[in-house]
Amino acid sequence: MERDLAPGLPKVRCDANQLEQVFLNLIANGRDAVTEARAKASAEGREAPPARIAVISHLVFSVTSQSHPVIPRLDRGIQVASQGLDSRFRGNDNRESGNVSNAAPGPARAVEVLIRDSGAGIPADKVSRIFDPFFTTKAAGKGTGLGLSISYGIFKDHGGEIEVAATGPEGTTMRLLLPAA
Structure with a gap:
């Protein structure tokens, strides 16, 4: 066992x-x-x-998500990466809205x-x-x-x-x- x-x-x-x-x-x-x-x-x-x-x-864990505006707007050449994090908790960039959203472990x-x-x-x-x-x-x-x-x-x-x-x-x-x- x-x-x-x-x-x-x-x-x-x-x-x-x-x-x-x-x-x-x-x-x-x-x-x-x-x-x-x-x-x-x-x-x-x-x-x-x-x-x-x-x-x-x-x-x-519960999952918390947040979205943050990035100023200046993200250009097409920028990519947000979260190295070493579990794939459930990675950041994503949205070039259309200019926001970066992420999910992270909650309580x-x-x-x-x-x-x-x-x-x-x-x-x-x-x-x-x-x-x-x-x-x-x-x-x-x-x-x-x-x-x-x-x-x-x-x-x-x-x-x-x-x-x-x-x-x-x-x-x-x-x-x-x-x-x-």
């Missing part, structure tokens, strides 16, 4: 026990998916994929957590149902179908979001978003 937590994350307003329940459920689901994928590969005589579960956190809006596994992924026809109560992709007797449904409810109660960010034969990534306090 890998952990990559961004430094300086803001606090989130939450019930720590409920959040722990969600994280443990998602990590257990990832473990089960990895175990199943490795067993299937072995039974088919293929090399088993590496077992991997990763927990990654990021800070999500911290939320904490994003990604939980990735190297399992076989969720079948495409089942993704839309995984948060339904009593729905499971596991074999009979292996799951109650309540873990993701409860996790969804916990995140909604906290004003957050939980979703399948990506899934395929190389694994699944769950995206969790909690508002910054």
